[in-house]
Amino acid sequence: MSKPPDLSELAVPGARIAVRVTPRGGREALTRDEAGAIHIRVTAPPEDGKANAAVRKLLARALRIAPSRLTLVGGATARDKLFRVDP
Template sequence: MNETDWLTLSGTTARLTLHIQPGAKKTAVAGPHGDALKIRLAAPPVDGKANAALLAFLADCLKLPNRAVTLRSGDTSRRKVVEVQVGGLSAEAIRAALAAG
């Protein structure tokens, strides 16, 4: 298992601990936020729109299908844990893809 503060990689599954700021001007990765990765989302926190936008943004950054990204906890919270089926991506590749996101 390979760990950083916000990323835990175990086999083909990665767990991302995220701090979300909904209602931002544009969707982007903001950088570390304590032990989480901060992501600003343009979507409002209404009717699950921010969660859907987050999952689609992560899938797009990692070039994975939407079904590979699942919200595990934090449905109504700013702090979320997302599970990603990363296939053969390394922790370094995941960090680089999100940094470029």
């Protein structure tokens, strides 16, 4: 996987970050479209939280923060997810 884009400007404590996820995406990738929406593809299946864990890890890498600082606050079983950046 190539290095994800730098999203460190979004890593503000309390910020909420919406992402669109594609599990079993064939490869791991994080992209932003022209409107600024974040799309994440992971190879993990959407079973037992595996895809959510992979998304959290990839998003944390792009934000330049520890994965433990990200909390999934919405969309645990949906493709559209909402994460909160913790202090």
